[in-house]
Amino acid sequence: MNNNNETKGIWKVIGASSLGTLIEWYDFYIFGSLAVVIANQFFPKTNPTAALLSTLATFAAGFIVRPFGALVFGRLGDLVGRKYTFLLTLVLMGGSTFAIGCIPNYEHIGFLAPILVLLLRLVQGLALGGEYGGAATYVAEHAPAHRRGYFTAWIQTTATLGLFISLGVILLTRHLLDADPVKSIAKFNDWGWRVPFLISILLVIVSIYIRLKMKESPLYTKLKTEGKTSINPLKESFGHKANLKMVLLALFGATMGQGVVWYTGQFYAQSFIENVCKVEFDQSRTILIWAILFATPFFVVFASLSDKIGRKWIMLAGMLLAVLSYHSLFSSLFNTADAKQKMELTQKKEVKTMSTAIANSLDSVRKSVTKTFYADGMVMVQTKTDTAYATPGKATIKPLVTVSKTLAAGDYWWMVGIVFLLILYVTMVYGPIAAFLVELFPTKIRYTSMSLPYHIGNGVFGGLTPFIATLLTTIYTDNKTVGLMYPIVIATLCLLIGALYIRNRIDPAVDR
Numbered sequence: 001m002n003n004n005n006e007t008k009g010i011w012k013v014i015g016a017s018s019l020g021t022l023i024e025w026y027d028f029y030i031f032g033s034l035a036v037v038i039a040n041q042f043f044p045k046t047n048p049t050a051a052l053l054s055t056l057a058t059f060a061a062g063f064i065v066r067p068f069g070a071l072v073f074g075r076l077g078d079l080v081g082r083k084y085t086f087l088l089t090l091v092l093m094g095g096s097t098f099a100i101g102c103i104p105n106y107e108h109i110g111f112l113a114p115i116l117v118l119l120l121r122l123v124q125g126l127a128l129g130g131e132y133g134g135a136a137t138y139v140a141e142h143a144p145a146h147r148r149g150y151f152t153a154w155i156q157t158t159a160t161l162g163l164f165i166s167l168g169v170i171l172l173t174r175h176l177l178d179a180d181p182v183k184s185i186a187k188f189n190d191w192g193w194r195v196p197f198l199i200s201i202l203l204v205i206v207s208i209y210i211r212l213k214m215k216e217s218p219l220y221t222k223l224k225t226e227g228k229t230s231i232n233p234l235k236e237s238f239g240h241k242a243n244l245k246m247v248l249l250a251l252f253g254a255t256m257g258q259g260v261v262w263y264t265g266q267f268y269a270q271s272f273i274e275n276v277c278k279v280e281f282d283q284s285r286t287i288l289i290w291a292i293l294f295a296t297p298f299f300v301v302f303a304s305l306s307d308k309i310g311r312k313w314i315m316l317a318g319m320l321l322a323v324l325s326y327h328s329l330f331s332s333l334f335n336t337a338d339a340k341q342k343m344e345l346t347q348k349k350e351v352k353t354m355s356t357a358i359a360n361s362l363d364s365v366r367k368s369v370t371k372t373f374y375a376d377g378m379v380m381v382q383t384k385t386d387t388a389y390a391t392p393g394k395a396t397i398k399p400l401v402t403v404s405k406t407l408a409a410g411d412y413w414w415m416v417g418i419v420f421l422l423i424l425y426v427t428m429v430y431g432p433i434a435a436f437l438v439e440l441f442p443t444k445i446r447y448t449s450m451s452l453p454y455h456i457g458n459g460v461f462g463g464l465t466p467f468i469a470t471l472l473t474t475i476y477t478d479n480k481t482v483g484l485m486y487p488i489v490i491a492t493l494c495l496l497i498g499a500l501y502i503r504n505r506i507d508p509a510v511d512r
Contacts, residue, residue, distance in 0.1 A: 013142045014154045020090050020207040021135045021155060023200065025162025026169075027097035028128050030196050031121065032059045032267055032466065033166045033285070036274065037193045041105040042113045053474070056271075056467040058118050062125035063463020069129020070451035076130070085130060085447070087211050092127035094204030096120045101197025129455045137447050140438040146307060152434035153303030157296055160426070163266055164292045167285045169196045174281075185281070243449060246440050251453035253502045254436060257319045257494025258429040259462025260487035264326065265422035266292070267466045268483065272330060273415065276473060276480055277337040278380075280404040283412060291419035298427035306432035310504035315436070318428025319495045326484045329418050334480050336411045343375040377408030461490055 031038065035055045043051035069089075076085045100120050106113045136155050143151035173195045178184040184192075238244050266288065274284040306314050335341060350371040366386045373379055385400045407415070433454075441449035469483030476482040 010139075010142055010151060014139055014151060016210050016213070017135045017139050018154055018158050020087075020211055021131060022158040022162050022165070023203045023207050024090060024093045024128055024131045025159045026166050026203070027093050027162075027200050028062065028124055029163045030097065030166045030170070030200070031062070031100070031124075032056075033163070033170055033270075034193055034196075035059060035271070035466075037189055038117075040189065041193070042103075042117050043106060053467070053471060054114065056470055058114065058121055060464050060467045061118060062121040062128070063459035065122050065125035066129035066455035066459030066463070067452055069126035070455040071129075071448070072126065073130020074448035074451040087208065089127040089130040090204060090207055090211065093124055093131065094201055096123040096127070097197055097204075098201040101194040101200075125459065129451065129459070136434040137438060137450065140435060141443070141446075147304075148438065149303040149305075149307040149311065149432050149435040150300065152438070153300045153431050156303065156431050156434055157299045159262070159430070160266065160292055160296055160299070160423070164289060164296075166196065167289050169199070171282060171285055171289075238452075243441065243445070247449055247453050249497075249501055250437060250440055250450070251457050253494060253498035254315060254433060255453050255457025256461045257457075257491040257498070258315065258433055259458040259460075260465050260490045261319060261322045261429045262426050262458065263462045263465040264322070264469070264484070264487040265419075265426040268469050268487075269330075269333075269419050269422050271466050271470060272483070273333060273337075273419075275470070277334055278403040278405050279337055279415075280381075280406050283407055287412065287415050287419055290416045291423050294416075294420050295423035295427055298424055299431040301431070302428050303431035303435065306435065311432040311436040311439075312498065312502050312504035314432050315429045316495055316498050316502075318425045319491045319498075321428070322422075322425045323488050323491050323495065325421070326488055327481055329421060330481045330484055333415060333418055336414055337378070337405050337407060339372070339374065339378075339380055339405070342378060345373045345375060348373040376411065378411065379406045380404070381406075 039051035039055040043054050073085050073089055076088075097120075100117060103109075103113055103116050103120075135158075136152055139155050140148055140152050170193075173192055174184055174188040177187040177192045238247065270284060270288050273279045273287060274281070277284075279287070302314050350369075352369045354367050368384045368386075370382045370384075371379065372382070381404045383402045383404075385402075437450040437454060438446060465487055468486045472483045472485065473480065
């Protein structure tokens with residue numbers, strides 16, 4: 001069979017599968033991209049750090065339930081087929097995302113707000129647990145065996161592109177709300193943040209229409225015609241010693257390390273730039289957008305290379321580079337924005353102070369805004385807000401200090417370069433992994449078997465990275481890069497297990 005016949009229709013399959021998966025990732029990542037804004041909406045504002053950690057914990061909850069989604073929808077996919085299973089996951093994801101955009105904030109319904117958000121995040125996690133395995137399996141089972149890495153790489157790009165689009169939609173929404181930047185920020189923080197959640201329903205409807213026209217995977221159809229589909233996918237996947245061994249090896253020798261590299265290189269990088277380096281909202285997101293744009297083609301490059309030399313060493317090389325360079329790269333990010341290492345232009349310093357009374361009370365707010373300029377072009381804005389509460393017998397003052405830095409062009413692009421390297425590691429570990437997982441397991445239990453280790457590795461180990469790393473920085477406040485200890489330890493363990501026990505499979509004949 002020639003290559004033209006082998007790949008006939010594959011691009012249509014990839015397009016339909018990728019679009020739905022891209023939308024699901026977009027839906028899933030809007031929440032993390034707006035963590036600081038959502039913290040102010042759905043949690044008490046009295047302690048911003050606690051509110052941010054609560055938001056990140058809610059974000060992580062969506063990852064923790066992904067393995068359960070893998071079990072539920074993986075079993076369904078092996079029993080009734082790939083197509084209808086990940087059609088169902090798309091509906092659940094889109095509906096949950098739209099609903100989050102409709103929930104009243106904490107000021108209106110109190111603790112019911114974060115509870116509802118948490119429940120919807122759990123539904124999102126369950127849906128994503130079924131989506132990725134289905135889409136990756138579906139594409140892999142259409143692709144010619146000797147180019148499986150190349151064709152599944154297009155599914156791999158959807159996770160990063162989903163983050164890219166979520167950041168782009170957020171920035172576009174914010175800038176379209178008002179021509180005045182100050183008013184635009186206020187409107188976005190008040191109600192504009194809901195727009196990216198609400199418009200996702202339109203994207204989901206389009207994707208559902210496209211997916212309804214898709215046909216079932218040819219390998220699964222052949223199994224079903226021959227009456228060889230699995231009767232009990234869970235038992236066959238995890239009850240048989242040989243297959244369970246491969247599930248555990250996939251988890252501890254590949255997906256665990258891949259997960260922490262993925263979320264460190266993208267989500268924690270953005271969180272670090274915004275919350276530790278204190279780079280302002282737009283720059284902290286466009287830095288990531290540019291880095292993603294430059295690095296995304298390498299998903300296909302490394303996945304294609306894995307078709308020729310095997311998957312193992314490319315993935316492990318990405319983990320090794322991450323372990324060896326994380327500290328220096330994140331230290332460089334911090335030093336680039338560190339005001340202590342720059343020359344202040346004291347003659348240009350601006351200080352503005354204003355006081356306002358709170359309507360219908362004796363309380364008042366005093367705000368002091370200090371704008372500091374530096375020789376390299378960086379501008380730092382420090383806002384101190386003192387709210388005086390006139391309680392009987394005494395006055396209580398609650399101060400709140402926020403810092404926002406606008407980087408000079410040189411420093412901005414230096415950060416883009418650093419984040420590009422972080423995402424390059426992501427492309428090495430993530431590009432080949434769909435083909436790697438598909439090739440480990442037989443067709444009749446592939447959906448179930450590959451979904452579980454993937455979503456434990458990514459959902460539990462990877463998804464917890466932003467929360468644990470941020471938590472560590474709040475405990476050990478003097479060490480700005482202490483949060484990296486978590487991904488470094490996990491990636492190191494995975495690197496050792498993978499190097500010792502994973503076989504570097506080059507033979508593509510795996511359609512068992």
